[in-house]
Amino acid sequence: MAGTDLPDVCSEAAVPADSPSYDVVVVGFGIAGGCAALEAARAGARVLLLERAAVHGGTSSLSGGHFYLGGGTAVQVATGHDDPVEEMVSYLTATSKEPEPDKIRAYCEGSVEHFDWLESLGFEFERSYYPEKAVIQPGTQGLMFTGNEKVWPFLDQARPAPRGHKVPVPGDTDGTKMVMDLLRDRVEEAGVEVRYETGATQLVTSSTGAVVGVCWRSFDETGVVLAGSVVLAAGGFVMNPDMVAAHTPALGSKLFTLGSTYDDGLGIRLGASVGGELKHMDEPFITAPFYPPSVLVKGLLVNQDGERFVAEDSYHARTSYHVMRQPEQAAYLIVDSAHLEEQRMSLCPLIDGWEIVEEMESDLGIPTGALVRTMDRYNEHAARGEDPDFHKHPDWLAPQDHGPWGAYDLTLGKALYAGFTLGGLRTTVDGQVQRADGSVVDGLYAAGACASNIAQDGAGYCSGTQLGEGSFFGRRAGRRAALR
Secondary structure: OOOOOOOOOEEHHHOOOOOOEEEEEEEOOOHHHHHHHHHHHHOOOOEEEEEOOOOOOHHHHHOOOEEEOOOOOHHHHHOOOOOOHHHHHHHHHHHOOOOOHHHHHHHHHOHHHHHHHHHOOOOOOOOOEOOOOOOOOOOOOOEEOOOOOOOOOHHHHOOOOOOEEEOOOOOOOOHHHHHHHHHHHHHHHOOOEEEEOOEEEEEEEOOOOOEEEEEEEEOOEEEEEEEEEEEEOOOOOOOOHHHHHHHOHHHOOOEEEOOOOOOOOHHHHHHHHOOOOEEOOOOEEEEOOOOOOHHHHHOEEEOOOOOEOOOOOOOHHHHHHHHOOOHHHOOEEEEEOOOOOOOOOOOOOEEEEEOOHHHHHHHOOOOOOHHHHHHHHHHHHHOOOOOOOOOOOHHHOOOOOOOOEEEEEOOEOOEOEEEEEOOEEEEOOOOEEEOOOOOEEEEEEEOHHHEEOOOOOOOOOOOOHHHHHHHHHHHHHHHHHHOO
């Protein structure tokens, strides 16, 4: 169902008496739904898993395979990175738009166990560390920094530690497919009944408002199943232009959307149809990384007024978050010839090169003298390893004073930005869907991109959060749903 309309709710009284019944019905077979179904089955529940696509995986299978985990995982220990749970708690609290302490603490305290659980699916994270600044490890290295842990002010609020655990698949796509294939095997072994090409269309509620089943459709065939609990894990809404226009207009026509065909927000709307509150629906993840090569991070990023507006060593989503808030969403990365290793970038085009800064300033349409002043100030302090304006880490500070200079275009519509949605249903730490007053919708759970948990906005996002929290809170939702 397209658009922003909420599905009708089906009354239990209208359900045929001979309708099949399950302990738990899970909607969506991505990472969150698969983990929920597996844990519910292992807890002794009779589980039905509905997936609209012809195969398992969802959007999860399209990703590179980062899981944001910490607190002393086997990879962190093997590579010599100390990461006390309290430091992870402090970091995620500092970077969250609206911190939910119970979720953050549960995630951090359960992170090592969750790491072990993921490996028990049938793979191992490589016990190795990738030290460079990149979007994702180019090889099979098991660990790297994937957030703003070493970026001010978070550097002063929590001891930095790398938490981006990548599965042992090279490259930046399809890594999670390997995990999803293993998860499918474990789901089948646990006795979960999986129906592909079958999607939920409505929720069934009792006279008390509890969710007690789902209506489904498979091509021209329709039906109803009753359930003790329903878990919504059907993805986000980036592929629904009406919902995007209503909630996250920044994810409009100038961006490449990251998602699968079925990221149309139906799971979120199903939850809202029975009173579930929506949170952070206006917050997207948007990015167009200008590194690697990491040497480009030593350049300076300015807006149309020739002013810096963010520390250039920020995680790429944080940088993009601030680009979106500049005049005309325009930004330029200025790099001198001593640091201009790559003249062509796949996402951010090189505009031109200039022998004179004043000519670059004029050609970019920046007010006379503004870029010259900004560069002079940046270079003066960078020569001393300082950045009093944005506290860029000394590792990434270098004067940009060796002409000629190049400028990369990070302007929205010129750079190739990509994004997805972050908002979803309000839930408890165990995935129970909540109303605006904090009460829970009895019998209804949500996880993954259907739920709002730790990933709340681009400014604080870390790569691996979606897979990490989707699998972690999916497991919790499945176990809790099985207890009803």
